[in-house]
Amino acid sequence: MSQSESRSEPYDAVVVGASLAGCTAATLIARAGLRVALVEKNPDPAGFKRICSHFIQSSAVGTLQRLGALRDLERMGARRSRTRLWTRWGWVVPPLSPTVPASVNIRRSRLDPFMREMAAQTPGVDLILGESAEELVRDGGGTVRGVVIRDRSGKRHELRASLTIGADGRDSRVAELSQVPARRLTNARFAYAAYYEGPPPAGDPDGSLWVLDPQMAAAFPTDEGLTMYAAMPTHDRLPEFKRDPGRALDSFVSDIPDAPPILASRRVGPVQGKIDMTNVVRRSTAPGLALAGDAALALDPFWGVGCGFALQTAEWLADAVVPALQGRQPLADALDAYRKRSVGRLGQHVQSIVTYSGGRRLNAGERVVFSAATRGERMRVLLEELGTRNVAPLHFLGRAVPCAIATHVGDRLRSRSGSPKAGHEPMEVAL
Ligand SMILES: Cc1cc2nc3c(=O)[nH]c(=O)nc-3n(C[C@H](O)[C@H](O)[C@H](O)COP(=O)(O)OP(=O)(O)OC[C@H]3O[C@@H](n4cnc5c(N)ncnc54)[C@H](O)[C@@H]3O)c2cc1C
Structure with a gap:
């Protein structure tokens, strides 16, 4: 601390990380008339996250609307998509739920600078680029009172604030410094992905996911007519990807059932890989401090929840802390409310995503659901509400179990009476 100096009067909030979570939190807090250092x-103001398939789940579309960003993103080429799911019982395809808004897909090279510019243009936000959070400032009681940041010449400054927000991604320095409890849970898969131009994949603009159990693959149409193809194999396949990522990606994706036209397409840009995708779940608050986005919750990317959860947690955080930062409520109560809302809304999703990323096969319940969804419209609707994170797993189960039973019993009766089945062969299930 000896070489650092205090830069300005205290801010209401200092946000570390100007990506999806950080820009959302800074924008919404400053719109309430508060001062924020971001x-x-x-x-580089145009900097962006390099490895991400940027399928923003529909659960976060409301946040983009509230920010006033949705129309602009559409003008910038964002695709509005749903998800097609390949399972060994067949495809689960749209049209699905009429009440679920379509997801949003736009490259991070467009999305991130847009979000940063939106935050920087918000009165009350001071965007400080090219400086890293290095230390937390604490008072005598241990409550966080700001951060020490360091510029590229090595000069350090202290930024004091009533609230410090760590929105600095899955390897969050702020979380590490704060020593909040964290759980790290194995991910048995890694990811390689690249953009391609060429014939669109089936279902375009909808994204396609292949649940190859346990391997996974994806095709995400995005802006400018590009498609991101991604392979998420288990770690035993890593050597071939390390040897020649481009060839391994092409070969993996072209080998999957109902393969998309990757071999008829031209790769544009590098193949990006992410080998360690350990799930990291952290307690999202400490005295004077909150975490949002991947800093709080970095999950297996296959289900495409990270960007949406980053936007949503930042929104919930801003809603919770604004009254406290305006002096109308104790900050500790506001942080408590934020943590409870995040756990309440996301806890069950985290549980289901984390257990599948460990490399296990689909369990009996999941097999029943996927199989029924290939044959019955009602189950497709329920599955979409769950997969887009618009309803929680327990809520889903309450409606899916009777629906699955009805689908399978219907199939049995039809097959006994000799009438044709609704779709694919019913699965054999041992419940
Ligand atoms: C292979 C892969 C595919 C994915 N696909 C999807 C998908 O399809 N859909 C989806 O929703 N999610 C996807 N994700 C997840 C998604 O990329 C993340 O969840 C999302 O970027 C989290 O946003 P964030 O704002 O919390 O953090 P980030 O986007 O990681 O941003 C953190 C920011 O903090 C800055 N920073 C870090 N440390 C410091 C510091 N000390 N000081 C100052 N600044 C700092 C960084 O430079 C960065 O700008 C994918 C992830 C991977 C790995």
Whole structure:
């Protein structure tokens, strides 16, 4: 601390990380008339996250609307998509739920600078680029009172604030410094992905996911007519991807059932890989501090929840803390409310995503659901509400179990009476 100096009067909030979560939190807090320092270590205002398939789940579309960003993103080429799911019982395809808004897909090279510009243009936000959070400032009682940031010349500054927000991604330095409890849970898969131009995949603009159990693959149409193809194999396949990522990606995706036209397409840009995708779940608050986005919750990317959860947690955080930062409520109560809302809304999703990322096969319940969804419209609707994170797993189960039973019993009766089945062969299930 000896070489650092205090830069300005205290802020209401200092946000570390100017990506999806950080820009959302900074924008919404400043719109309430508060002063926010938004610190980003990347000096480039057009910087963006390199490895991400940016399928923003529909549960977060409301946040984009509230930010006033949705129309602009559509103008910038964002695709409005749903998800097609390949399972060994067949495809689960749209049209699905009429009440679920379509998801949003736009490359991070467009999305991230847009979000940063939106935050920087918000009165009350000071965007500080090219400086890294290095230390937390604490008072005598241990409550966080700001951060020490360091510029590229090595000069350090202290930024004091009533609230410090760590929105600095899955390897969050703020979380590490705060020593909040964290759980790390194995992910048996890694990811390689690249953009391609060429014939669109079936279902375009909808994204396609292949649940190859336990391997996974994806095709995400995005802006400018590009498609991101992604392979998420288990770790035993890593050597071939390390040897020649481009060839391994092409070969993996072209080998899957109902393969998309990757071999008829041209790769544009590098193949990006992410080998360690350990799930990291952290307690999202401590005195004077909150975490949002991947800093709080970095999950297996296959189900495409990270961007949406980053936007949503940042929104919930802003809603919770604004009254406290305006002096109308104790900050500790507001942080408590934020943590409870995040756990309440996301806890069950986290549980189901984390257990499947460990490399296990689909369990009996999941097999019943996927199989029924290939044959019955009602189950497709329920599955979409769950997969887009618009309803929680327990809520889903309460409606899916009777629906699955009805689908399978219907199939049995039809097959006994000799009438044709609704779709694919019913699965054999041992419940
Ligand atoms: C292979 C892969 C595919 C994915 N596909 C999807 C998908 O299809 N859909 C989806 O929703 N999610 C997907 N994700 C997840 C998604 O990328 C993340 O969940 C999302 O980027 C989290 O946003 P964030 O704002 O919390 O953090 P990030 O986007 O990681 O941003 C963190 C920011 O903090 C800055 N920073 C870090 N440390 C410091 C510091 N010390 N000081 C100052 N600044 C700092 C960084 O430079 C960065 O700008 C995928 C992830 C992977 C790995």
